[in-house]
Amino acid sequence: MNAAVSTDELTDWLRMMTLIRGFEERVKNLFSQGLVRGTTHLATGQEAVAVGASAALQPDDWVLGTYRGHHHALARGMSPASAFAEILGRSTGVCRGKGGSMHLTDVSHGVMGSYAIVGAHLPIAVGCAWSSKIQDLGRVAVCFFGDGTTTIGAFHEAVNLAAVWKLPAIFVCENNRYSEYTPIDQVSPVAHAAADRAAGYGIPGVVIDGNDVAAIRDAVDVAADRARRGAGPTIVEAETYRHGGHSRADPATYRPEQEVEHWLQRDPVAAVRRQLEATAEPGRAEQVETEASDQLDRALEEALAAPEPDLSTLTDDVYARAL
Numbered sequence: 001m002n003a004a005v006s007t008d009e010l011t012d013w014l015r016m017m018t019l020i021r022g023f024e025e026r027v028k029n030l031f032s033q034g035l036v037r038g039t040t041h042l043a044t045g046q047e048a049v050a051v052g053a054s055a056a057l058q059p060d061d062w063v064l065g066t067y068r069g070h071h072h073a074l075a076r077g078m079s080p081a082s083a084f085a086e087i088l089g090r091s092t093g094v095c096r097g098k099g100g101s102m103h104l105t106d107v108s109h110g111v112m113g114s115y116a117i118v119g120a121h122l123p124i125a126v127g128c129a130w131s132s133k134i135q136d137l138g139r140v141a142v143c144f145f146g147d148g149t150t151t152i153g154a155f156h157e158a159v160n161l162a163a164v165w166k167l168p169a170i171f172v173c174e175n176n177r178y179s180e181y182t183p184i185d186q187v188s189p190v191a192h193a194a195a196d197r198a199a200g201y202g203i204p205g206v207v208i209d210g211n212d213v214a215a216i217r218d219a220v221d222v223a224a225d226r227a228r229r230g231a232g233p234t235i236v237e238a239e240t241y242r243h244g245g246h247s248r249a250d251p252a253t254y255r256p257e258q259e260v261e262h263w264l265q266r267d268p269v270a271a272v273r274r275q276l277e278a279t280a281e282p283g284r285a286e287q288v289e290t291e292a293s294d295q296l297d298r299a300l301e302e303a304l305a306a307p308e309p310d311l312s313t314l315t316d317d318v319y320a321r322a323l
């Protein structure tokens with residue numbers, strides 16, 4: 001545990017975290033300019049979970065996330081241009097503009113979907129893990145979900161089956177303390193809504209600092225090793241916080257000011273930046289940030305220039321063709 005972090009790793013982490021943060025800032029602006037239909041759920045403040053977990057995974061491992069899923073998709077390598085295009089409903093989007101912010105999917109990067117129904121993707125992750133086991137693929141399936149999801153039946157069914165069949169699944173709970181507007185301690189009888197439940201399924205449950213990239217990488221590394229050995233799943237509970245409201249319609253006034261301030265002080269992007277500044281040559285962090293920002297500007301320009309899908313493609317990729 002806690003393998004040393006190199007300057008190159010810190011550079012990669014800052015680059016990706018800055019990219020995710022900047023991507024979501026631009027998405028927020030696009031929505032407020034009325035350029036996008038629907039809604040969006042930002043992961044601002046939770047970037048470390050996606051970046052840390054990805055650092056522990058192999059390119060052919062699978063991840064499944066939620067409607068709050070921009071960070072998972074980008075951290076796994078989805079191109080920002082095709083993610084912007086998807087959110088803007090353009091034909092060059094990862095789902096050809098038919099999925100939008102809540103449904104980013106990119107099988108070529110192991111992003112097996114983002115799901116808007118709370119808890120629905122946990123059994124799907126178990127299906128991925130089962131396919132890996134029966135075909136002896138050596139791949140793990142990582143399922144990201146929120147604290148509130150632990151109160152959904154599908155969470156328990158999925159964890160139970162994965163534990164009984166010793167499937168290579170990793171259940172990563174991003175405990176941001178709220179389920180929409182409800183504090184988790186009002187709906188969970190245990191202190192750690194996900195990890196404390198692990199004992200009931202006879203599997204490890206670990207609680208980690210979800211704003212510490214290295215801690216997440218190490219925890220997922222241990223869980224992935226266990227999964228690949230055939231020893232079964234792990235629940236990793238990452239304690240974190242969303243800086244903004246649940247969705248773009250939520251001003252988040254139900255949260256105590258001091259609580260918000262406490263977590264803003266623990267901003268994971270600023271933390272990685274400080275770490276990099278302490279080890280790299282002067283100017284490295286600014287250079288990384290400028291490059292990420294330029295990359296995003298180019299990606300957004302490309303997405304905005306792309307056409308909307310033609311009406312004739314409406315049902316393409318919607319129905320499976322009979323063989």
Ligand SMILES: Cc1ncc(C[n+]2csc(CCOP(=O)(O)OP(=O)(O)O)c2C)c(N)n1
Binds near residue numbers: 146147180
């Ligand atoms: C089955 C189901 N019930 C209710 C909702 C409405 N809903 C959307 S997000 C959400 C909160 C989920 O909270 P949590 O699991 O903590 O994830 P977070 O949004 O904090 O990332 C709810 C209740 C839904 N989408 N699906």
Ligand SMILES: [Mg+2]
Binds near residue numbers: 174
């Ligand atoms: Mg939550």
